[in-house]
Amino acid sequence: MTHALRPLLLAALTATLAFSGGASAGNQIYEPMAASVRAALHAAVSDAGAPELLIADAGERARWMGEMSRRLEKRIPDRAYREDLLTSVHYEATRAGLDPQLVLGLIQVESGFRKYAVSGAGARGFMQVMPFWVKVIGGADDNLFHLRTNLRYGCTILRHYLDVEKGDLFRALGRYNGSLGRAEYPNMVRAAWERHWSYQPLTLAVTEARGQTN
Secondary structure, eight states, rough: OTTHHHHHHHHHHHHHHOOOOOOSSSSSSOOOOOHHHHHHHHHHHHHOOOOOOSSSSHHHHHHHHHHHHHTTTTOOOHHHHHHHHHHHHHHHHHTTTHHHHHHHHHHHHHHHTOOOBTEEEEEEEEBOOOOOHHHHHHHOOOOOOOOHHHHHHHHHHHHHHHTTTTTHHEEEHHHTTOOOOSSSSHHHHHHHHHHHHHOOOOHHHHHHHHHOOO
């Protein structure tokens, strides 16, 4: 979510939480929300900017792509498609204020990087987004099997849940999966994130190493 949108969304969260009730719709749960929150989420999923790696240093961009591409190669052999997916994940996660590696861990748990995955509850695509979100915050033509659309929705929804939970990732992941309060799903995502997708920028590693020797 852009910095311009986040203040609007955060300001409206109190109104969202004032609503009670909510019907289970599968992986994610539909909860009535204030019109201002819905408008902010709609603006977030309507972004049409071309995805790019939002890493300032060219060398670090190449290093991130090379490392993540190597880790994903067995699951997605096609290099062009793999790099398109990784670029889109990094862009959508970063603009939503999320760690791209966290999102990769979530995708691994949710769909195993299968673009056309469908859950028993009807959740779709890489990030297993429930179709009701298209009616609530999207447009009639939004296709949740479209790579970028699915990632944009998924990252926007997770950001929304993080804001609702005031930054508590454990509870936000529970909401994302429709299992709020239970540890299994958040622990699975964290494990995938830390074991398979953890990454430290080289510039940060060099800075920390210099600090330790001074």
